Amino acid sequence: KQEVTQIPAALSVPEGENLVLNCSFTDSAIYNLQWFRQDPGKGLTSLLLIQSSQREQTSGRLNASLDKSSGRSTLYIAASQPGDSATYLCAVLSGNTGKLIFGQGTTLQVKP
Amino acid sequence: KAGVTQTPRYLIKTRGQQVTLSCSPISGHRSVSWYQQTPGQGLQFLFEYFSETQRNKGNFPGRFSGRQFSNSRSEMNVSTLELGDSALYLCASSPRGPTSTDTQYFGPGTRLTVL
Numbered sequence: 001k002q003e004v005t006q007i008p009a010a011l012s013v014p015e016g017e018n019l020v021l022n023c024s025f026t027d028s029a030i031y032n033l034q035w036f037r038q039d040p041g042k043g044l045t046s047l048l049l050i051q052s053s054q055r056e057q058t059s060g061r062l063n064a065s066l067d068k069s070s071g072r073s074t075l076y077i078a079a080s081q082p083g084d085s086a087t088y089l090c091a092v093l094s095g096n097t098g099k100l101i102f103g104q105g106t107t108l109q110v111k112p
Numbered sequence: 113k114a115g116v117t118q119t120p121r122y123l124i125k126t127r128g129q130q131v132t133l134s135c136s137p138i139s140g141h142r143s144v145s146w147y148q149q150t151p152g153q154g155l156q157f158l159f160e161y162f163s164e165t166q167r168n169k170g171n172f173p174g175r176f177s178g179r180q181f182s183n184s185r186s187e188m189n190v191s192t193l194e195l196g197d198s199a200l201y202l203c204a205s206s207p208r209g210p211t212s213t214d215t216q217y218f219g220p221g222t223r224l225t226v227l
Contacts, residue, residue: 031210031211032213034215034216036218041200041223042220042221043116043202043218043219043220043221044202044204044218045218046215046216046217046218049213049215051213089155091155093210093211097168097211098145098160098167098168098209098210098211099157099160099168099170099210100145100147100155100157100210100216101157102147102154102155102156103154104154105154
């Protein structure tokens with residue numbers, strides 16, 4: 001059974017700092033991995049999608065890497081801003097199940 | 113292009129009642145997935161519909177059901193509500209579904225409170 005874990009559960013950093021969020025999964029047979037952002041009381045916004053054959057994806061200040069063999073992904077946020085404050089969720093699509101399995105998320109606070 | 117819309121946004125029901133939630137996907141998207149989000153369990157997959165057919169189902173009791181119409185709009189129904197059904201219900205749409213290279217786009221969710 002696929003399990004997704006995100007560490008840390010919460011993170012508070014000063015504005016301008018570079019930071020890394022971690023995601024690990026137990027079954028390396030994944031189809032793809034997605035990073036989402038969720039603001040309080042809102043839906044999810046997709047940030048980056050990495051196919052199983054890819055190693056990384058970049059969008060602006062965000063960079064996500066994938067190491068399928070070790071069951072790990074990282075989301076790197078450069079030059080953090082207060083507007084980056086949100087919960088970041090990692091989700092994997094296992095095999096061909098059509099189910100996204102989510103981690104519990106990392107709640108990020110960027111202080112001005 | 114309009115995003116994924118969900119109605120209603122907030123709902124209060126009592127135990128034993130039933131409820132129907134609606135999701136309108138982005139125009140052209142044929143796949144709709146439903147998720148339940150609670151503080152304790154996080155986000156859990158309910159089911160996915162594609163072209164009016166349920167393709168995948170999560171581990172939820174039969175009280176949770178859904179359907180999709182020919183215009184790709186989807187509804188989910190929960191019968192005999194329990195206190196534990198209180199949650200944020202999210203739907204996501206994509207052109208071909210999560211087993212593809214497509215990004216899934218989520219709606220704002222329906223907040224269901226069961227008293």
